[in-house]
Amino acid sequence: MSEETGGASRMKGLLEHVAKQLVDDPSAVVVTEELDGDFVKLHLRVAEGDVGKVIGRGGRIAKAIRALLKVMATRDGTKVNLEID
Secondary structure (H helix, E strand, O other), X not given: OOHHHHHHHHHHHHHHHHXXXXXXXXXXXXXXXXXXXXXXXXXXXXXXXXXXXXXXXHXXXXXXXHHHHHHHHHHHOOEEEEEEO
């Protein structure tokens, strides 16, 4: 496993863990990743009723999650994008 893939896996694991703590239905949390060079695109899918919990009032929770992922990506020398589906 390359260092780049390891960084993406750590970001994916963090996102999955945080999302499962926020939602009412943790079994519905699905995180997928796409690698494009030094760019990692993470897709977060949760149950329909839990979308608001992951986004937060005014997008505050989503913004905080993106900030955490950005710190991890910067440390690994990559870039990250989070999409909440």
